[in-house]
Amino acid sequence: MTSAHSPLIFITGASSGIGQALAARYARAGYRLALVARRTAEIRAWADAQGLDERRCGVFGADVADVDSIVAAGQACMAQMGLPDVVVANAGISIGMDTGVREDIDVLARTLAVNNTGLAATFHPFVDAMRQRGSGRLVAVASVAAIRGLPGHGAYCASKAAVVAYAESLRGELRGSGVKVVTLVPGYIDTPLTRRNRYAMPFLMKVDDFADRAHAAIEAGAAWRVIPWQMGWVARLLRIMPIALFDRLLAGRPRKHRQSEA
Template sequence: MTSDPRSAPLVFITGASSGIGQALAARFARAGYRLALVARRTDELRAWADAQGLDARRCGIFGADVADIDSIVAAGQACIAQMGLPDVVVANAGISIGMDTGEREDVDVMARTFAVNNTGMAATFHPFVDGMRQRGSGRLVAVASVAAIRGLPGHGAYCASKAAVVAYAESLRGELRGSGVKVVTLVPGYVDTPLTRRNRYSMPFLMPVEAFADRAHAAIEAGAAWRVIPWQMGWVARLLRVLPIPLFDRLLAGRPRKHRQSER
């Protein structure tokens, strides 16, 4: 670990108060990074950082709601002012709520999902893009999902939002080609987090969040353009892509749906 904290590399992570975001924060801390962590629940985040022995020199905490563009942009700008330009930015914050298009309240759920998972991602990256381009280095990490591959019944908002993450990250990668800034798309399968524990359907190849963080960290450090984790879900994703529509529809018929907001 670097002796002078100010000279250590810096990672900026949204949605860091639990799940994948928190596991990635712990993994980057072990790798010697300084942490700039973002969440709405800053008290919980500070308690976690204190429990990890991360003082203010190594861990900055910023409160923001990624669904509010001005809020997350301000958090990014505060990070630059207080800690410097990050080496890695992980747009991890996301929500997953089931929906039924026939229910009016669920259309609002879809709008909120896109505000967090998509617009929030672009707003997370925004404060850092020009600085990274001028510096000639950096990694912008988009956290997608294998749910991006095909639409699942009852998951319209989440699947559509994650498909949009994949397309957005691909577009951004093309825009930054040759600049030295890498865009990394992480495609998790099922990871054991508070977000997945209430799912009422089978989750093949479910993996511990710490194991996911190890593999994600390796992919980010390598600057991989695309990485499905775990690798077994990569084969599932390939199969789903090529399944004929009638077979896909029969396979998914009767599959339990994700909890809607009113069922949570």
């Protein structure tokens, strides 16, 4: 049973995929939900189907790429539901790019705006209040794609590498405050975002299984967690792989769909 005193989680990108699966997992754990996306009607329909009324699930519309929009959503959450115990900056986009194509430079700018500036703006309304309270968890959703740059994935890989570095910086800034910064590093998770990929996805994981493991990592306050664990070994190997071998391994690999191919 949940009440006004139940813990609260704030999740961006909650209309599908990882965000929606995390919302369902935390609802089962007795949390109240503050869910954010541009498609608010879809979130409300999902919440109604789960039997989550407005006392248990608040819905906030925002474009994470617009700093004022996502900051306003965070402020509205605190005004209506209180200060969250957990904030998950999950919203992200993944589009292939070719630096030789002018329109793909705009793709890079949009990707960084959503995946990086939007992530920091998601945390912004809550940082000082959590620090004053002496508790909270700020969760940054990165990707194994952060480890090495993949051909055709320049925007996504760069943005997720920046997520890792940013979260590490923030963790150091908040050390000793009681506020934990958790970096989740998913491998391949079965979501609408990955189903269009035209290359092999080793250790593909069901999204609900990911949510279970992510919930455990967040509740434990883990600084860094690769999910599934097998991709953690892949990440270690990628880090130490010589450049020449890495380049040969990736030669000819199918690339992510570009915007014009969507």
